[in-house]
Amino acid sequence: MIRFDIISAIPDFFNGPLNTSIIKRAQDKNLVEIYVHNLRDYAYDKHKQIDDRPFGGEPGMVLKPEPFFECIEKLLAEKEYQNIVFTSPQGIIFNQEIAKKLSLERNTIIVAGRYKGIDERVRERFATLDVSIGNFILSGGEIAAVEIIDSVIRLIPGVLNDSESALNDSFMDGQLLSAPVYTRPADYRGMTVPAVLLSGNEKLIKEWKVKKSIEITENWKKINRME
Ligand code: SAH
DSSP states (O other): OEEEEEEESOGGGGTTGGGSHHHHHHHHTTSEEEEEEEGGGGOOSTTOOOEEOOTTSOSSOEEOHHHHHHHHHHHHHHSOOSEEEEEEEEEEEOOHHHHHHHHTSSEEEEEOOBTTOBOHHHHHHHOSEEEESSSSOOSBSHHHHHHHHHHHHTTSTTSSOGGGOSTTSTTSSTTOOOOOOOOSOSEETTEEOOGGGGSOOHHHHHHHHHHHHHHHHHHHHHHTTOO
16 A cells, blocks of 8 residues: 655645545545644644744745654654655656656655745755646645645556546656547537547547647647757
């Protein structure tokens, strides 16, 4: 069974995302265990303070090192973790390769920052991987943590049923995106489904899908300036 431990200053954030749909089902089937740790539970001073002003006089607040050290050291004392992932705009931009790698390992800690970020010494001491979910700034790492967990979980054998199969998803074989999909009605307000998909000719359908995949991938590279 794969296990995720999330460390967050706002654990309530996860009530919805981790208890719905595929992520919930994966836990119900005992394929995944997810624990959310409240950073504040590891602040041992009187006011349970988890943030403080930055050295160097910038505006904003920084998450203090002590609660992270306390929490991560407690987890490491109980269990071996293959990955300690820090969510950060400075990280490697998350992709399907990283999702596959994480889906093959057992225990992963994901650390979510807030405010101006986390005291750098926490990262220096514990991070095995810094992950960004894109070149933009989020208010916190929680959304990134959910994104990582969602994409990893759907790769674990037994999580998806056949009709949801991850194998023909985009990015599963290299960098090719999926062809567009259609369902009934075949004619909706005069917009018709490509005739080949209704033809029943498997060979032609396959060729059409490959052609569309290539077209879409080319366009994706262009709009993402990857050429
Ligand atoms: N001051 C920092 C941003 C901090 S945002 C800077 O300018 O670089 C607060 C937290 O949100 C971060 O600690 C991180 O956990 C999370 N975060 C923000 N953007 C992110 C992104 N693109 N990917 C992953 N996590 C992100």
